[in-house]
Every structure is written in structure tokens, then in C-alpha cells.
Amino acid sequence: MKTASRFFLAVIGFSVLMPTFAEQDPTITTIKARQGEMNIRAHNLGPLIAMAKGDMPYDAQLATQLAANLKFLLDLDTSRFWPPGTDSNSYPENSKALPEIWTTYPEIGKYAEKHDKAVIELDAVAGESLEALRAKIGAVGDSCKGCHDEYAKEH
Numbered sequence: 001m002k003t004a005s006r007f008f009l010a011v012i013g014f015s016v017l018m019p020t021f022a023e024q025d026p027t028i029t030t031i032k033a034r035q036g037e038m039n040i041r042a043h044n045l046g047p048l049i050a051m052a053k054g055d056m057p058y059d060a061q062l063a064t065q066l067a068a069n070l071k072f073l074l075d076l077d078t079s080r081f082w083p084p085g086t087d088s089n090s091y092p093e094n095s096k097a098l099p100e101i102w103t104t105y106p107e108i109g110k111y112a113e114k115h116d117k118a119v120i121e122l123d124a125v126a127g128e129s130l131e132a133l134r135a136k137i138g139a140v141g142d143s144c145k146g147c148h149d150e151y152a153k154e155h
């Protein structure tokens with residue numbers, strides 16, 4: 001009985017969810033996925049910047065973890081997140097990704113490389129000391145801003 005009602009609930013849950021998935025434009029799901037990844041970056045970077053600025057106490061363990069999370073994201077294959085035709089002109093309500101990403105491709109790769117390098121250098125030392133964190137965090141922030149200035153609408 002218990003199993004049966006669980007199954008029944010699962011079926012109801014599924015039928016409630018399915019139409020939502022089916023009606024969602026798959027392109028918007030893709031845009032949300034890449035924005036989600038960006039938000040995870042920001043969520044990890046925020047406390048690191050706060051520590052560097054002295055807005056929160058330096059915590060070596062947390063700094064290590066957050067920098068490792070940023071580095072972990074470098075391994076995520078995001079190639080399917082950026083299909084042509086998903087720029088801010090085509091999806092003005094949903095995306096801030098400027099068409100230049102695609103029209104000047106692979107130029108944006110240079111900005112991604114700068115970001116990768118800065119994150120790898122930060123990850124190597126973030127847990128050592130506040131001074132070490134401060135020495136490397138700027139380049140990470142600059143790498144985010146550098147790409148946004150060029151390829152993302154103001155936000």
C-alpha cells in the first residue's frame with residue numbers, strides 16, 4: 001500500500017512537471033543554464049572578495065573551498081551553453097550576452113583563458129594567508145569584469 005501510494009504520488013508529480021518542461025523554450029533553458037553557472041561563480045567569488053577587503057574575517061578553510069569551487073567550474077564543459085542565435089538581440093528578455101560573442105568568435109576565448117589562469121593562481125594560494133589571497137583575487141575579479149565589459153550588456 002505504502003509503495004503503491006508513493007508510486008501514485010510520483011506519477012502525479014511527474015505529470016505536473018512534464019508540461020512545464022515541454023512548454024519551456026529549450027533555448028531559454030540553455031540561457032538559464034549558462035546564467036546559472038555564472039551565478040555560481042559569483043556566489044563563490046563574493047566571500048573571497050569580502051575577505052580580501054576586510055569586510056569579513058579571513059578563513060583559510062573557507063577561502064580554500066571557494067577557490068577550489070571556482071577552479072572546479074573551469075572543468076565544466078559549457079560549450080553547449082552558448083549556441084549561436086541565443087544573444088541579447090534574439091532574446092532581449094532573457095539574455096545579456098552580446099552578439100559579438102559569436103561575430104568575433106573565438107576572440108572571447110582569450111578572456112576565458114585569462115579567467116582560467118587567474119583562478120588557477122588564486123586556487124594555489126587562497127588558503128595560505130590573507131596576503132596571498134589579496135595578491136591573487138584582483139586578477140580574478142578583473143577577468144570577470146574584462147569579459148563582461150566586452151561581451152555582456154550592463155548588469
Ligand code: HEC
Pocket residue numbers: 031034035036038039041042043045094095096097098101108111112115140141143144145147148151152153155
Ligand atoms: C569569458 C567571458 C566571461 C567571463 C570570464 C565571466 N563572465 Fe560572467 N557573463 C558573461 C556573459 C556573456 C554573461 C551574459 C550571459 C547571458 O545573459 O546570457 C555573463 C553573465 C554573468 C552574470 C549574470 C547572470 C544572470 O543571472 O543574468 C553573473 C552574476 C556573472 N556573469 C558573474 C561572473 C563572475 C563572478 C565571473 C568571474 C569569476 C564571470 N562572470 C566571468 C561572460 C563572462
